[in-house]
Amino acid sequence: MPTITRLEVQDIRFPTSRSLDGSDAMNAAPDYSATYVTLHTDAGNGLSGHGLTFTIGRGNEICVKAVESLAYLIEGRRLDDITTEMGRFWRELTSGDSQLRWIGPEKGAIHLATAAIVNAVWDLWAKAEGKPVWKLLVDMPPEQLIRCLDFRFVTDALTPEEALGLLRRNAAGRADREREMREQGYPAYTTSAGWLGYDDDKVRRLAREALAEGWTHFKQKVGGNLEEDRRRAQILREEIGWERTLMMDANQMWDVDEAIANMRRLAEFDPLWIEEPTSPDDILGHAEIRRRLGSIGVATGEHCHNRVMFKQLLQAGALDYCQVDAARLGGLNEVIVVLLLAAKHGVPVCPHAGGVGLCEYVQHVSLFDYIAVSGSLEGRILEYVDHLHEHFLHPVTIRNGRYQVPTAPGYSISLHPESLSRHVYPDGAAWQDS
Amino acid sequence: MPTITRLEVQDIRFPTSRSLDGSDAMNAAPDYSATYVTLHTDAGNGLSGHGLTFTIGRGNEICVKAVESLAYLIEGRRLDDITTEMGRFWRELTSGDSQLRWIGPEKGAIHLATAAIVNAVWDLWAKAEGKPVWKLLVDMPPEQLIRCLDFRFVTDALTPEEALGLLRRNAAGRADREREMREQGYPAYTTSAGWLGYDDDKVRRLAREALAEGWTHFKQKVGGNLEEDRRRAQILREEIGWERTLMMDANQMWDVDEAIANMRRLAEFDPLWIEEPTSPDDILGHAEIRRRLGSIGVATGEHCHNRVMFKQLLQAGALDYCQVDAARLGGLNEVIVVLLLAAKHGVPVCPHAGGVGLCEYVQHVSLFDYIAVSGSLEGRILEYVDHLHEHFLHPVTIRNGRYQVPTAPGYSISLHPESLSRHVYPDGAAWQDS
Structure with missing residues (x-):
């Protein structure tokens, strides 16, 4: 199984404000942008994972910075190490570094950055399995899917057992x-x-x-x-x-x-x-x-x-x-x-x-x-x-x-x-x- | 009245994790840190304003970046221009740039950065008046104080008129x-x-x-x-x-x-x-x-x-x-x-x-x-x-x-x-x- 050797992040922006595409009452002139993550691996076939978080221009540089700060939590990890118990990986990424958690927690730039990285892992996993993500999910046994999730702070509304029941x-x-x-x-x-x-x-x-x-x-x-x-x-x-x-x-x-x-x-x-x-x-x-x-x-x-x-x-x-x-x-x-x-x-x-x-x-x-x-x-x-x-x-x-x-x-x-x-x-x- | 000529921001960290000062169940090893803002002015007497936001170590660099992104909204502004209608200034800082607002809104790194800048303005204002901040507030006519505030999204619970009544x-x-x-x-x-x-x-x-x-x-x-x-x-x-x-x-x-x-x-x-x-x-x-x-x-x-x-x-x-x-x-x-x-x-x-x-x-x-x-x-x-x-x-x-x-x-x-x-x-x- 491949190892994630390096996380690369790019500040990608489209000058959409020139045509007022996407304009609304709060967001008068957005430049649709992406904090774009590439997870490079040691797989010989060039396998890599992509993920992005979406912003509307200025501020994208802050999300890029946040991805850079989180990168050390994933670089060097084996893909199957992550996917076997992906809920645990997610908890580590969002709460394992309490210093980074502080500037959220689980909100704002640090959580947007988390999205780009986590989604890149799903892209990588699905590519390794040769399936689109929706099909990877649909084919996954419910018990394994539940292990991908973190129910912290929602168990008063939904327990893992109830979730399993919903899937079955x-x-x-x-x-x-x-x-x-x-x-x-x-x-x-x-x-x-x-x-x-x-x-x-x-x-x-x-x-x-x-x-x-x-x-x-x-x-x-x-x-x-x-x-x-x-x-x-x-x-x-x-x-x-x-x-x-x-x-x-x-x-x-x-x-x-x-x-x-x-x-x-x-x-x-x-x-x-x-x-x-x-x-x-x-x-x-x-x-x-x-x-x-x-x-x-x-x-x-x-x-x-x-x-x-x-x-x-x-x-x-x-x-x-x-x-x-x-x-x-x-x-x-x-x-x-x-x-x-x-x-x-x-x-x-x-x-x-x-x-x-x-x-x-x-x-x-x-x-x-x-x-x-x-x-x-x-x-x-x-x-x-x-x-x-x-x-x-x-x-x-x-x-x-x-x-x-x-x-x-x-x-x-x-x-x-x-x-x-x-x-x-x-x-x-x-x-x-x- | 002085003009704010330049915003300076510094990444300041104290290695408190070495002694476990400040340790708790969620935050096992914090390094108490500050995103420290200095508002330089053109006043001949060296008048400047200071403000900080508090973090616990890693992630402080993200708040520093966010302050840098917000700086253009305050550099070049006259102090009395801001303080005459400070509620309007606050709205401009938090919502005037909708691109930056997007990565909150009003939460996470961008809002922590806002705190450092806004508090530096209050420090500057109080120093210009020769008073501690609490005394500046206590001496301010209630009508002026109300103009410092932004009631957006809370008027269903508290209107400016009710707030004035509470102060009186x-x-x-x-x-x-x-x-x-x-x-x-x-x-x-x-x-x-x-x-x-x-x-x-x-x-x-x-x-x-x-x-x-x-x-x-x-x-x-x-x-x-x-x-x-x-x-x-x-x-x-x-x-x-x-x-x-x-x-x-x-x-x-x-x-x-x-x-x-x-x-x-x-x-x-x-x-x-x-x-x-x-x-x-x-x-x-x-x-x-x-x-x-x-x-x-x-x-x-x-x-x-x-x-x-x-x-x-x-x-x-x-x-x-x-x-x-x-x-x-x-x-x-x-x-x-x-x-x-x-x-x-x-x-x-x-x-x-x-x-x-x-x-x-x-x-x-x-x-x-x-x-x-x-x-x-x-x-x-x-x-x-x-x-x-x-x-x-x-x-x-x-x-x-x-x-x-x-x-x-x-x-x-x-x-x-x-x-x-x-x-x-x-x-x-x-x-x-x-």
Whole structure:
């Protein structure tokens, strides 16, 4: 079995702010960026693992620094040493160095850095097994999968034994669901037409294009000027009609009472959910908004920083849709704990995507969730944004508004060597002509 | 008025792990460290502001990097430009650069870095006014003080108008309370005897020394081996008797049910509170522990990362003692919001201290809290740890178990130039002889 000889980390940035791709009320001009990790091994065949955490530009250098500080915890380790008891490895990485833990704990730059490293291990493991990550997970015996997880601080809501029960519960239909996914793909929605920085004509044009491509679920950004939010909702409803689904995303712009008041003004456009109506830390605030809004669902999670926060969102009845992020939690191990918590509480998981590589990641998460954990597609829909996929060796494939099942070994997160060299910050060519 | 011409940041570390000072169940071998900020100005008299955030060693380099990334938001600003509307400045620093905000938001390395910068501004402002920070605050008209604060995400619990009412409520007795503090000082407790890494003889000796110095409240670390926790509690009770007060601190080691079970085994030693019984993010968990433990108080806050979390701890009835930290929140502005939230909920604030400089900081916080916000000493007691004070230009002074009122202008956080040069990491002399 290979040994991880060296961790390499790169500061990769795409100058997306030039076109206002990805603009929202909180994040006016993001430069989609990645703290990109490569785990080099001593395998003769050039086997290596890739992982990234996603940021929106400045601050990526801080995550890079955090990865460098964590690197000593993985360099020199044998892959099978890690994978035999991956939950223990995860605990060591997040808590084994209490000095590094202090600047989180399990949040902020150090946890984003953890995600990049942990996901690179999964990519490496899956490549060594010759399988895509979702298939590695689906084929893993439940007992082994449980040993990949760390239940610290969530045992009051979910014990390892309960988790094992959840995994065994749906064992019967697995093969059918896997076949269904290979044939039909996983349902998705598009955010591409809804960015705040786009003018009305661009919104209208992108909505029409998306309709023509077969999309049925559309998300718009709100939280700027309320009248403009209403006008753009009107345009979108004119284009997509009322039989298709509209979601809204406020990107944390509002206080609790403000969120309720504003959504009452936007209710006439019949949104399925309001996403991130307030601070991502405000569990009780989300519960209050949900209680008082009634028919509009509450969605959050892309900035929810660890399993302890998700546990409480579920305990407090604060969520209709759980939007876990593949690179803000400490990598796939912690994401799986959240899938299990959500399954126990009967809340659908609709992962956050977009950015750089998040779509590539979460297709694996949702496939595993459907086939092995929840066993249901009800209320489940996966975000899709049509940005930056061309930079990946194995980009996502969408057909008729559905993610097609990835088949290449790994976590689909490896970037083209030319894309890397062009977008290394600040020396890459993409940053020289600005 | 001076202009801030340049921000300088230094990585300062003290090799405290060599003596196990500060050891606890989660943090076995900390090297107490500071991300130390100097705001240089163009004032002819050498006026500068100092602030630090506290870490326990590795990871300090990440906070240093985060300060460097934030520096552009303050360099070149006039001091009075900032102080006239300091709440706006705080919002700009925490949310004005949405790219940097992303890697928090308002948590982890970026928020720790914010604390160092914001506290340096308060130090600078107080020095420019020739007052210690607590006195600057006490003398400030309530309307101006409110303009220093950012109520974003907490208006459902506390509006600016309510906060103004709280400040005006206690205006009458201010002069008396200030005189009382100058004469008697602020009551404190000691953690010096209770560290986990000390052997029984050292615990006994330090407890006796503390008794001789007039201490009446003692804290011990728990969360390692339960039988050893019990043995050390027994030793402490033998030394301090039962009429004095014992507190316990588990430093996040337990899950919720485990905390309850273990504290039932430790209840016979009559602890006033259990501190950090579980994850600092677990608001509902703390509420559950408090409800089920009954007579033992629940204390937490040193790792509580922002005002939104404190708001919820108070809303959920999760706290008997609010242990706000002066350098984990985004500096003094956010600490004051928490003081006001706690006052509204009638929960005493007992700030976390120890580490490097935290005692120096929090004496200002508690003096202001008593004189201008809560108006009460009931259930209030300030942590004291006898470590590293000799490195400060104006260290805290303790007499008969009470903090004596600081009188030097500023936030008491300036380090001796020799201490700085000796402990710069990794090149300082303190790190060369290891």
